[in-house]
Amino acid sequence: MHCQSCDWAIETAQVDLSEIPPRCGCGGFLRPDCIFFGELIPHEALFRSQQVSAACDVMLVIGTSATVQPAASMPFIARDNGAVVIEINPEPTSLTQRISHLPLMGAAGTILPRLVGTIRQRLATP
Numbered sequence: 368m369h370c371q372s373c374d375w376a377i378e379t380a381q382v383d384l385s386e387i388p389p390r391c392g393c394g395g396f397l398r399p400d401c402i403f404f405g406e407l408i409p410h411e412a413l414f415r416s417q418q419v420s421a422a423c424d425v426m427l428v429i430g431t432s433a434t435v436q437p438a439a440s441m442p443f444i445a446r447d448n449g450a451v452v453i454e455i456n457p458e459p460t461s462l463t464q465r466i467s468h469l470p471l472m473g474a475a476g477t478i479l480p481r482l483v484g485t486i487r488q489r490l491a492t493p
């Protein structure tokens with residue numbers, strides 16, 4: 368979490384919750400270190416996400432409608448730069464036909480353990 372007034376940061380597990388909302392020593396409110404719906408993504412975080420998307424070999428797109436920007440553009444950036452895009456979703460999205468190399472339709476809780484198991488098996492096989 369971080370302070371909205373002075374930007375001091377603290378691990379969530381260390382926050383004193385005897386007062387709600389929790390406060391910083393300066394008197395400012397502590398908030399989770401994340402972006403809420405409707406808030407702007409910090410420029411540095413967005414730039415870094417675009418860089419990592421362009422550099423990855425494989426992108427896993429899991430449990431998303433793939434409609435909220437700018438996150439929805441990351442699979443396009445990855446694919447345009449040569450990455451394999453694996454989509455795990457219970458329902459098809461706008462990515463399924465155009466962007467995903469390997470659409471795996473189903474619940475992430477079911478598909479991911481099977482995917483990890485298969486990869487482990489293949490890595491163990493000489």
Ligand SMILES: [Zn+2]
Nearest residue numbers: 370373391393
């Ligand atoms: Zn503070």
